[in-house]
Amino acid sequence: LQALDAVTSGTVECAHTPTYFYVGKEPTLGFGTGVPFGLNARQQHSWWYFGGGEKLVNDALAKFKATSIPCGNSGCQMGGFFRKEIKSLADLKGLKMRIGGFGGKVLERIGGVPQNIPGGEIYQALEKGTIDAAEWVGPYDDEKLGLGKVAPNYAYPGWWEGGPELDFFINDKAWNSLSSEYKAAVEASASHAHVDMQAKYDARNPAALKRMVASGIKLFRFPKEMMDAAFKEAMALYSELSTSNPNWKKIYEDFATFRRDENLWFRFTEAGFDDFMQAQRL
Amino acid sequence: LQALDAVTSGTVECAHTPTYFYVGKEPTLGFGTGVPFGLNARQQHSWWYFGGGEKLVNDALAKFKATSIPCGNSGCQMGGFFRKEIKSLADLKGLKMRIGGFGGKVLERIGGVPQNIPGGEIYQALEKGTIDAAEWVGPYDDEKLGLGKVAPNYAYPGWWEGGPELDFFINDKAWNSLSSEYKAAVEASASHAHVDMQAKYDARNPAALKRMVASGIKLFRFPKEMMDAAFKEAMALYSELSTSNPNWKKIYEDFATFRRDENLWFRFTEAGFDDFMQAQRL
The missing domain is CATH 3.40.190.170 (Bacterial extracellular solute-binding protein, family 7)
Structure with a gap:
């Protein structure tokens, strides 16, 4: 960094x-x-x-x-590992996820709680339940990190x-x-x-x-209502920044x-x- | 060549x-x-x-x-210009199309008649009705060739x-x-x-x-039954070649x-x- x-x-x-x-x-x-x-x-x-x-x-x-x-x-990244599958937008409420940058800002606007956690500490945080989810890259990199062992629900797409x-x-x-x-x-x-x-x-x-x-x-696909809400909030964020x-x-x-x-x-x-x-x- | x-x-x-x-x-x-x-x-x-x-x-x-x-x-190419829109597999029967290589071989197996015509003669052949269709590349190149003026139905995808x-x-x-x-x-x-x-x-x-x-x-999308037939015949052709x-x-x-x-x-x-x-x- x-x-x-x-x-x-x-x-x-x-x-x-x-x-x-x-x-x-x-x-x-x-x-x-x-x-x-x-x-x-x-x-x-x-x-x-x-x-x-x-x-x-x-x-x-x-x-x-x-x-x-x-x-x-x-290429397009995966949506990360979740301790529990996300089936609705409501499931995101208060969900602590390791995700940075603008992705984190959008997650926050749809009810999630973005967390910054260094790469080396993600596994333990997910295992203990300090966080509920974490995103990394795609299968080739994600497999090596082993997060699926402690949070076995793997989402797509990484919007x-x-x-x-x-x-x-x-x-x-x-x-x-x-x-x-x-x-x-x-x-x-x-x-x-x-x-x-x-x-x-x-x-x-x-x-x-x-x-x-x-x-x-x-594997699970992010629910449509969650994608729609995230898209709407991303566009609202870009609009605010434009102002x-x-x-x-x-x-x-x-x-x-x-x-x-x-x-x-x-x-x-x-x-x-x-x-x-x-x-x-x- | x-x-x-x-x-x-x-x-x-x-x-x-x-x-x-x-x-x-x-x-x-x-x-x-x-x-x-x-x-x-x-x-x-x-x-x-x-x-x-x-x-x-x-x-x-x-x-x-x-x-x-x-x-x-x-990138993926367009499916070419047709004097009449293709609405069914039957519409391909006897259709004379400028298309070479394996694409032509597959077209022939689903009822079409592939033709080899040099680039400079395609326009006139389409205009006169000597051929019914012709494929080239994609919008950026196709626009310059002007084939849409004489065969205004433009297909996708170029399978x-x-x-x-x-x-x-x-x-x-x-x-x-x-x-x-x-x-x-x-x-x-x-x-x-x-x-x-x-x-x-x-x-x-x-x-x-x-x-x-x-x-x-x-613009029109190739009919599903035509895509399915072409896929089946392509796979049969590859299988014959493998033998x-x-x-x-x-x-x-x-x-x-x-x-x-x-x-x-x-x-x-x-x-x-x-x-x-x-x-x-x-």
């Missing part, structure tokens, strides 16, 4: 981190990684390169003396991380000292790391999910327009193909 | 082409780009890097003295190209003469071109689709296992997020 500070001060020349770790310093940095009910992985990348994201996020980073390049994406992008942060002085050839080499390498990471998660998640289900973990923060308004308007068009388009051929294939006996 | 020959002979050192142009020379090269009812764009890439695709496709290319690296993907991968073919002698540093630079550059192309299509397709619909083009061609059998078994696991996994969090977002008023 000190990565941005280290890049800003020049202690390190670069760092690999999600931009949204730093929303406490600057809320608009959320858009670099993604926000609840934002974009899926392909859309997030498309927004960066062809929808205005690159300039808008790097403008927000300028005061931290850093430049960001996309470098990895896990707060539809396509989280990891970034390669570079100190501006270090970046500007590079020739255009070296800059291009850094960008191409970041893209290769991005492609490699996405492909690896897509290949490793299915096997991990199957092992988890075989071990007794139960109080002109920078937020500027980026969010660009992002929201892009999101509307992307979902209009993905509804046709991508969803038509995916829905059909997912319904087949293969 | 002479790109592979030119790479094989060393007339050129490299070429940018879809692998499936060469299924006439070697059917298994279809897997480099994708086959009907195959993988979506992310899954295709994941199969290449982590599901066995890289070795299997490059083994199939070895006799052509070429090595392939993924370099671009349009024969769920996530077509473009490739960077390199003559083996040229490739092997490179140092490992240069090889890595070529691979990273190909990945950057891949990321750039996918992001560009995802950003440009929605606007093109909106313009096309505003100009009077009507007659041991190389096909070897690659298809790897590909099909990967496809089954990917669709199992994508059904949960990716589809859960995408379905929800696509249903919202944004």
Whole structure:
């Protein structure tokens, strides 16, 4: 979490981190990684390169003396582990969940109690019942953490991380000292790391999910009324931020327009193909 | 279409082409780009890097003295332009459609008549009624070809190209003469071109689709009974090829296992997020 500070001060020349770790310093940095009910992985990348994201996020980073390049994406994340299955919005009332950032803010608005707990202490907190739920990443990473052993109800989708992008942060002085050839080499390498990471998660998640289900973990889909309430509160939160923060308004308007068009388009051929294939006996 | 020959002979050192142009020379090269009812764009890439695709496709290319690296993907394509909307499987009977490769073979098995017509002659053939339908790519490319003016019913999804991968073919002698540093630079550059192309299509397709619909083009989804029949015949074709061609059998078994696991996994969090977002008023 000190990565941005280290890049800003020049202690390190670069760092690999999600931009949204730093929303406490600057809320608009959320858009670099993604926000609840934002974009899926392909859309997030498309927004960066062809929808205005690159300039808008790097403008927000300028005061931290850093430049960001996309470098990895896990794909849509799972919704985390729950001691008890969530069957209605009412089940969220007072539920203590380890979840940070904007996801936590939205959870709070629909009745939950977001908690910040370091990675190493989640297991014990869930086992003891100090917390009721915790989110992490997706099957491949989640399996290693073993949270399903103490909270065996595994939710989807992770609506707060539809396509989280990891970034390669570079100190501006270090970046500007590079020739255009070296800059291009850094960008191409970041893209290769991005492609490699996405492909690896897509290949490793299915096997991990199957092992988890075989071990007794139960999958459940977040109830529609909970998704609807979370969506409504996320939009209300973004609207409030647009009123109080002109920078937020500027980026969010660009992002929201892009999101509307992307979902209009993905509804046709991508969803038509995916829905059909997912319904087949293969 | 002479790109592979030119790479094989060393007339050129490299070429940018879809692998499936060469299924006439070697059917298994279809897997480099994708086959009907195959993988979506992310899954295709994941199969290449982590599901066995890289070795299997490059083994199939070895006799052509070429090595392939993924370099671009349009995402799922549209289903093409039809003079009359297809409302049932019966409407396909005798329908003359410009469509090549395995897509054409499957169309033929469900009653259609696949035609090979060069790009420059499609418009006139559709206008005159020499053919009844033609497929191309997706809105951004299709709009430029103007086929919607003479065949204004625009179908989805393009089940024969769920996530077509473009490739960077390199003559083996040229490739092997490179140092490992240069090889890595070529691979990273190909990945950057891949990321750039996918992001560009995802950003440009929605606007093109909106313009096309505003100009009077009507969107329609292929009827379920037609999709089901095409899926069944595609699977029968792959099964026949597995019986007659041991190389096909070897690659298809790897590909099909990967496809089954990917669709199992994508059904949960990716589809859960995408379905929800696509249903919202944004």
